[in-house]
Amino acid sequence: MAWAQTLQTLIDACYFIAALLFILGLKRMSSPRTARGGIVWAGFGMLLAVVATLLLPDMQHRGLIIAAVLIGVAAAWWSGRRVAMTAMPQMVALYNGMGGGAAAAIGASELIGHAQDFAIAAPNTFPLMPESWSPLHGATSVVPLSPVALALGVLGALIGSVSFSGSLIAFAKLQGWLDRRLVFPGQQVVNLLVLAAAVGIGVWLATGHLTIALVCAFFVFALLFGLLMTLPIGGADMPVVISLYNAFTGLAVAFEGYVLQNEAMIIAGMVVGAAGTLLTQLMAKAMNRSIGNVLFGNFGATSNAAAQTIDGSQKPVEAADAAVMMAYAERVVIVPGYGMAVAQAQHKVWEFAQLLIARGVKVKFAIHPVAGRMPGHMNVLLAEAGVPYDLIADMEDINPEFPVTDVALVIGANDVVNPMAKTDPASPIYGMPILDVADAKQVIVVKRGKGTGFAGIENALFYADNTRMLYGDGQAAAGQLVSELKSLDA
Incomplete structure (x- = not known):
């Protein structure tokens, strides 16, 4: 027992140091003179957080996790060295989308795992979930899933899904694979209906009505909304959109961190979310446009001024x-x-x-x-x-x-x-x-x-x-x- 407490204290200390490195690294990124060092500091913070997570006593499948990390690091190292500076914006959009997708995947794992247990044990009982399941810890003992945790898990999954699919469209636009804008009559109404469907199903899930079919439908509508919201946005607005989705990814990671009770995810996600939100506001101000106008306006369309x-x-x-x-x-x-x-x-x-x-x-x-x-x-x-x-x-x-x-x-x-x-x-x-x-x-x-x-x-x-x-x-x-x-x- 004493060793377990010591190990948990060590893990908590690592998370605290990692959080400090994230914040100090972000601070150093504010100046071109210290930006490189800031990236290194934040990178060491992330490495420390990953190692500490692997030390969790009830961690399952460490071999698979380490293999996935090594594959991801190798792919990022290779692509980072090969991608030209002109293609860096779309690379940032792609990597940001991966972060949102990871947060959505955690939410999906949590919701599907609880839905399976829920269907077997107590279809109409909430919030007690027998054999509570986590992608980080695997099957554990009976643990109550609080309404707050479930609600934040659903919200993080929604935001992460939108960031994932929207960032992929932003990548395709910047890469030249898609036209700058794709519009059709009644598009905003369709977008609103898709969002309403995703939110409505999400609320239903958050109240404890967990079924595999509803979880799948929720992610379909969430991913579809990210696609539809980004398709009509002009290429000139992509910098603002990428920054906004970066904020989305951070918030999604923070919410899923709360569900997993992982302090490093919560702190890192909130730091990224806050920084991305501030950057988005500054960029929108630099263009003298509101974020709503960027997302729902017609900037980039042919106009009398353009013609x-x-x-x-x-x-x-x-x-x-x-x-x-x-x-x-x-x-x-x-x-x-x-x-x-x-x-x-x-x-x-x-x-x-x-x-x-x-x-x-x-x-x-x-x-x-x-x-x-x-x-x-x-x-x-x-x-x-x-x-x-x-x-x-x-x-x-x-x-x-x-x-x-x-x-x-x-x-x-x-x-x-x-x-x-x-x-x-x-x-x-x-x-x-x-x-x-x-x-x-x-x-x-x-x-x-x-x-x-x-x-x-x-x-x-x-x-x-x-x-x-x-x-x-x-x-x-x-x-x-x-x-x-x-x-x-x-």
Whole structure:
């Protein structure tokens, strides 16, 4: 008995240390300088929590659990090293979906296990469940299943299922396997009915009416709602959606942790849920849109603003002229976007910036909160190329400097620099905070063609009098700028 108490104390201490590592790791992730260390800290916390869980006295099937962990670690290591930075957003969506699916699977195991025992022993009795069953501990002695635990188990299963199926759709959209939006007449009514069915069955289950058929129907409707809710959302909203589903996954894990009485799951889930919720709110604010508008609005649909003709014309410029403009400028601001990531041009862009700095030009990089397809995407790309953190400025800090900027170089960015967000009330992005690139004295835009951005909206910046278009692949164009700038010093 004394050994059992000592072991349980040791496990509880490991969970406490793991929770501290989760929180401290998340705190360190708030700064690019310490983010890598934060990930390592949180990783050690998760390793400690897993090892402590395996030490539980009544743990069953340790061999299978360890095998599953090793397979998962190997798959994540392999995919993490092979996936390009341009595909990182969809990878995050996929992994987030796996977390939600895991929480849903725990809920399914609990509900189905109790439903089987319930049907055999006492079909109309609640909350006592003979032979209470747990995916972590296997069959145990008679344990009462409290109404709170059952309700949270059902709620966690619902949220996890929505996060799982919704994240898979987000992955498919970002990967280009699905159209950006899929809508049909009466879609929101259908979605509401599917959600009502899932919630209604869930409430019935939570009141103790556990049957295999009802549990299966509950998961069918929950998974279907995740699919239907995500299909009509435009690709430009995917960063917000991924963040929201991340919060969902955290909450689902926390609820299932309560059902399993696992402190590490509860703390980790709540930390992830809180962080994901805060990030979702910040991103929605950066787009000047409510979360409800993201989920149920029509952003990304063809609109009058997207289809209207903009006065003026796009004026091309040669790489040699663009290089000269920036070589003799006093201040240059470089605005990267997803196009730079696709072209893998970050290294050439930094090489060009270094040449400008060597000539005495003051260079900064401007990052919009939702640049790319996930938060921090551009920051990671620039860090990968070796750009110092003190040269990277957020939108709030850099916007006042555009009026005194001689040249703004936009490479791959589109919707986040579109002045229609301030000038055209009919535009779907009207009111969204943008980088005030149009206020610079001269603007050079590197773009492959004359098409619209990811949101499908025409950009008035490209037609402005102070804008010149440098057409071509981002890496090739950056390479040309480097060559031209070097030739000036030859």
